Amino acid sequence: MLVVGAGGCGLPAALAAHDGGAQVAVVEKLERLAGNTALSTASIPAAGTRFQRAAGIDDDAARLAEDLLRKSGPHEMEALAHRLAAISAPLIEWLVDAAGVRLELISGYRHVGHRVPRLHAPPSHRGQDLLDDLERAVRARDIPIALAHPVGGLLTDDDGAVTGAVVTRGDAAPLRIGAAKVILATNGFAAAPDLVRRFCPDIAGAPYYGALGSTGDALLLGGALGAALANLGAYQAHASLAYPHGSLMTWTVIEKGGFVVNRAAQRFGDESAGYSAYGANVIAEGNVAFAIYDARIRDTVAQLQSDFAELVELGGARAADDAAALAAHHGLDGAALAETIARYDRAAAGGAPDEFGRRAFGLAPLQPPYVVTRIGAGLFHTQGGLKVDADGRVLRPDGAPIPNLFAGGGAAAGISGRRGGGGYVSGNGLLSALGLGWLAGRAAAAEVAEAR
Numbered sequence: 001m002l003v004v005g006a007g008g009c010g011l012p013a014a015l016a017a018h019d020g021g022a023q024v025a026v027v028e029k030l031e032r033l034a035g036n037t038a039l040s041t042a043s044i045p046a047a048g049t050r051f052q053r054a055a056g057i058d059d060d061a062a063r064l065a066e067d068l069l070r071k072s073g074p075h076e077m078e079a080l081a082h083r084l085a086a087i088s089a090p091l092i093e094w095l096v097d098a099a100g101v102r103l104e105l106i107s108g109y110r111h112v113g114h115r116v117p118r119l120h121a122p123p124s125h126r127g128q129d130l131l132d133d134l135e136r137a138v139r140a141r142d143i144p145i146a147l148a149h150p151v152g153g154l155l156t157d158d159d160g161a162v163t164g165a166v167v168t169r170g171d172a173a174p175l176r177i178g179a180a181k182v183i184l185a186t187n188g189f190a191a192a193p194d195l196v197r198r199f200c201p202d203i204a205g206a207p208y209y210g211a212l213g214s215t216g217d218a219l220l221l222g223g224a225l226g227a228a229l230a231n232l233g234a235y236q237a238h239a240s241l242a243y244p245h246g247s248l249m250t251w252t253v254i255e256k257g258g259f260v261v262n263r264a265a266q267r268f269g270d271e272s273a274g275y276s277a278y279g280a281n282v283i284a285e286g287n288v289a290f291a292i293y294d295a296r297i298r299d300t301v302a303q304l305q306s307d308f309a310e311l312v313e314l315g316g317a318r319a320a321d322d323a324a325a326l327a328a329h330h331g332l333d334g335a336a337l338a339e340t341i342a343r344y345d346r347a348a349a350g351g352a353p354d355e356f357g358r359r360a361f362g363l364a365p366l367q368p369p370y371v372v373t374r375i376g377a378g379l380f381h382t383q384g385g386l387k388v389d390a391d392g393r394v395l396r397p398d399g400a401p402i403p404n405l406f407a408g409g410g411a412a413a414g415i416s417g418r419r420g421g422g423g424y425v426s427g428n429g430l431l432s433a434l435g436l437g438w439l440a441g442r443a444a445a446a447e448v449a450e451a452r
């Protein structure tokens, strides 16, 4: 069996297939493992885990599915959202118990779309740790990973069933690899500007913060065999990349009570829509915005998230005793900012309805000293891709599977709605990657075993 792409989908797929009795190899386009999974903050949602129970959190798959669908609205992969919610707890426990991945429940904050704490992550919250642990588990099973092996085509028999893949490397002769099953785990198309312009025009031109390998290869490979595509207009953006640092200013700052203003020191929307949904708002403001919060929020979040603490260390969160001095850090109008803070604080204190309908204010009203971070929005990854069934089998437009072809993660159609960044719930990316990888690996191994 061949897994194409060594990321958050491909490595669990290889592990699951191997543990299901299949002989597996992984091919990776880049010269090292450097997909989106490594860049992520590694937060994976799961409902009903033993980690939640130990923390006294009551949760179940039905509630997770409800949360996912409330935010996404109707879309073409709703059955998959239910399936991923249903396997989320066993998935996390399998990752910890069978693959030795270090994960713990994030209990200090909930993040966008989740009604209870259910994100699980490595203690460091670093995707590199997640990927390292997965790679270690793959190596421990002697599953080969061939680096610098980009797959450029799929092999099929006369009936259209997939029989392997072709690796194409520069001038070298194409390498044909026969395989009983092929799992496409090549992520989405966010690193292909032409595809982004075509399918996600509202985010085209925004800075891209994901991995270089996400060039839409699954769309081309599956598309060439007549695969159906779904949810192509959906993506995950992030509204708060710190400028000029380029690192993430976690949206927890906003959830804990911060808000966002434009160059006129005015708010321009309901920030509780979430970091992905709010990305388009920030872009509409010329992609220059400022997060306004206070020292209590800064210190609370810095304790929870080490990457934010690093941003603070690097001078990315500038403080001042009053609104005028805060505004001066970035050349904003002091009087306008003072008025915006006062209006926001009135709403946070319940003295007036919020002008944008925001209802959750964390620790606000704000208290001096105030803090400001200049932010801009960027594209993280796309959420559309190959239409798959609940085990990752790639489907044709008539709903029939293309025999022997599976897909997961960003290569497959996601669960974040049909279009835009508003349907993305925190962790949808990795839930689809790890979850579909696990499911596809198991299903593909079972098919191989049945055929013996």
Ligand SMILES: Cc1cc2nc3c(=O)[nH]c(=O)nc-3n(C[C@H](O)[C@H](O)[C@H](O)COP(=O)(O)OP(=O)(O)OC[C@H]3O[C@@H](n4cnc5c(N)ncnc54)[C@H](O)[C@@H]3O)c2cc1C
Pocket: 004, 005, 006, 007, 008, 009, 010, 027, 028, 029, 030, 033, 034, 035, 036, 037, 038, 039, 040, 041, 042, 043, 044, 149, 150, 151, 152, 185, 186, 187, 188, 209, 210, 211, 213, 214, 215, 217, 380, 381, 408, 409, 410, 411, 426, 427, 428, 429, 430, 431, 433
């Ligand atoms: C900054 C950032 C933070 C994020 N944080 C989170 C988070 O906390 N939680 C969450 O759920 N999601 C998060 N995401 C999204 C998440 O990273 C992705 O959804 C997820 O990693 C996708 O996994 P994948 O395996 O599909 O892709 P990847 O991890 O990108 O793996 C795909 C691999 O396939 C390889 N490949 C591509 N084409 C070929 C080919 N033709 N042949 C061979 N190999 C190929 C690539 O080089 C790559 O190594 C974040 C994204 C970013 C950018």
